[in-house]
Amino acid sequence: MAVPLDYETLRIIWWALMGVLLIGFALTDGFDLGAAALLPFVARSDEERRLVINTIGATWEGNQVWFILGGGAIFAAWPLVYAVSFSGFYLAMFLVLAALILRPVGFKYRSKHHDPKWRSRWDWALFIGGFVPALVFGVAVGNVLLGAPFRLDSDLRSFYEGGLLGLFTPFSLLTGLLSVAMLVLHGAGWLSLKLEPGPVLNRARLYGRIAAPIAILLFLGGGAFVAWGSLGFRLEGLIDPAGPSNPHLIKAVAAPGAWLDNFTAHPWMMAAPVLGLIGPLIAMLGITVRRDLLVFAGSSLANIGIIATVGLSMFPFILPSSIDPASSLTAWNASSSQPTLFLMLIVTIIFLPLVLAYTAWAYRVMFGRITTEQIRFNPDYY
Incomplete structure (x- = not known):
């Protein structure tokens, strides 16, 4: 099969697509997680909690598709990365999935019984389903930057x-808390768009105002850790970006500070961390001037900037090894075959626009603020 795109280009495209899927997950399901994490704090009565729940009740299932697509893309495009990460981080993955399972159960069951204690328990289950994945996802990113403790044998x-x-080291806990702050800000931005004016909206704005500077400080703290800590890996020797997918053919070494190499070589990449810092500031400005769309736009830019910063700093590494750097997995040594990447790209070009178009249509249909009157008199609301 003659493939019109060279192997190196396909690898770069799929590395970028993986980043797009992760950002898509953060932008969509991220505000679901953030709103759920805010639920016990911004809503004090059952009616107020129903308001918050119904802001995400119509979209949370569709938003999780991005999580599934991300996992599927890693499995298909980077099978060795999938095998090592999903087996090595198995317990962490199980913890995330167990927390995520609480979300559909909480949405469906809390309204089945009018007992306040019953509903309160499910509200806290929804909180766990939002907070725990947000924390563990951030901890996972921290461990990827630190390097995972795995090695590959000759086979x-x-x-x-x-x-x-x-997995819970000081640096990974910092990145975990950054993830929580980032998604809580995003959840507050979503609630600002979806809630009617009132006390719940005011509390959401308050927590957004708190989360924004915390996200900035944690992001700067993580950057300082990367710059002056013992983090970083670097490739050595002759590298063939179009070579076979064999980790043993590429030599990687631990090199503190190496995660800054790409920013030094390509100054345009600094746009990512700048965006990660400006986004929360825009959100704070939106809260101050009561421009709810500006709040959500700022939180979205923060998500994009922070995630892009991690990806750009690590390229071409995807999963470095802390105990055997020579086993590190990169975009050049861990991908599927050239025909496989090309075939998957054709499928993506066909179906991803359809997914985006349907998602945009669904959000347009369901757009609008949730009001107290709606949840009081509409039996279809949670």
Whole structure:
């Protein structure tokens, strides 16, 4: 099969597409997680909590598609990365999935019984379903930057030498809290768009005003850790970006500060961290001047900037190894074959615009603020 795109280009395209899917997940399901994490704090009565729940009740299931697409893309485009990460981080993945399972159960069950204690328990389940994934996703990103404790033998079998508690280091906890602050800000931005004027909206704005500077400080703290800590990996020797997908053919070494190399070589990449810092400021400005669309736009830009910063700083690394840097997985040594990447790209070009068009149509149909009157008299509301 003659492939019209060279192997290096296809690898770069799929690396970028993986980033797009992660950003898509953060922008859509991220505000679901953030709103759920805010639920016990911005809503004090059952009626107020129903208001918050119904801001995400119509979209949360569709938003999770981006999570599934991201996992599927890693499986298909980077099979070795999928095998090592999903087996090594198995307990962390299970923790995330267990928390996410609480969301559909909480949405469906809380309204089945009018007992206040019953509903309160499910409200806290929804909080766990929002807070825990937001934290663990950030912790996972921190561990990727630190390097995962795995090695590959001569037959490319992976051996993971870490544990669940070992994932929670000072740096990974910092990135986990950054993820929480980032998504809480995004959730507050969504609630600002969807809630009717009133006390719940005011509390959402208050928590957004708190989350924004925290996100900035944690992002700067993470940047300082990367710049002056013992983080970073670098490729050495002759690199063939179009070479075979064999980790043993590329030599990687631990190199503190190397995560800044790409920004030094390509100054335009600095747009990503700048966006990550400006986004929360825009959100704070929107809260101050009561421009709800500006709040959501700012939180969205913060998500894009922070995630892009991580991806650009690591390229071409995808999953470095902390115990055996030579086993590190990169865009050049861990991808599927050239025909596979090309075939998947054709499928993506056909179906991704359809998904985006349908998503845009669905949001347009369901756009509008949730009001107290609606949830009081409409039996279809949660």
